[in-house]
Amino acid sequence: MALVALGRATGRLFTEALEPTGLKPRHLGVLGRLRLGPLTQQSLADAVHTDPTQLVALLNELEAAELVSRRRDPDDRRRHIVELSSAGSRRLAEAERRVEQAEQRLLAGLTLSERGQFAQVLGMIVANTGITIDCDSVTDASVDIDTC
Amino acid sequence: MALVALGRATGRLFTEALEPTGLKPRHLGVLGRLRLGPLTQQSLADAVHTDPTQLVALLNELEAAELVSRRRDPDDRRRHIVELSSAGSRRLAEAERRVEQAEQRLLAGLTLSERGQFAQVLGMIVANTGITIDCDSVTDASVDIDTC
DNA sequence: TATTGTTATACTCTATAACTATA
């Protein structure tokens, strides 16, 4: 179905748009969530619907780039508290800008009302089926930049 | 973006719907193309926009299941001519039925006119961007079962 | 004993290069 192919193509588009930032879509999801505040790795994994096991690798990369920090939770030394750095905050903003530009290119041929309809239909499909989706703001009327 | 996640979820939906047939979406694309007539592997690879190298594995599986046959082209013995068997034809029909059912579930909440709008918008996005898509009938008004 | 984070393993997909047999 065309929807699958278009989804893949869109994924490639976003991935390429992010390339200059050194981030991949999944990194963006993590950084975006951390902007709301520091989290434990477990709760972060839940929040971005990622396997805790895969989150480790993502965080290793983000930490190596000094975009996030990990520190032990003094209350429970098994836990790591993950926090967005100021560099991470800046990188996130830049990445979001690039993704938004890519999205503008993608939707260039559509009028505002068509974009609204499109977002609405996407939301309805998600809502009306048992489909589990990896990201949150699907019903966001602006088809906005949740790059989960 | 929601579109990416929905595309992935839809892909999983179709893949699962096909499981009882022992086929994967890519097999379906190959079988569907062969229904139009026998082809050389090269032209088949072109037709379904698949790497000739990956097509080999797909055809090995389809041939092992006796859904297609490969024979040398007498005019150029380097070439293989690939042909749909009658069993392949039946399996294809069954697979298409299952995919269509999955699609009905996916679009269950939408009215006919909403489905039309949706297909139209998908087509416009594809047409208005430089996106290369792996399948043909994207602009098909019925959002029909090209499972490429 | 259970939980947090980590490592190791494996399996699928995909992309690329090298090989064979024919031309």
Place this chain on the structure above:
DNA sequence: TATAGTTATAGAGTATAACAATA
């Protein structure tokens, strides 16, 4: 030498199980 098909290899992405430290 070039082409059709094949094989081998390596790289992402993902899922699962086992492990160390801590509770």
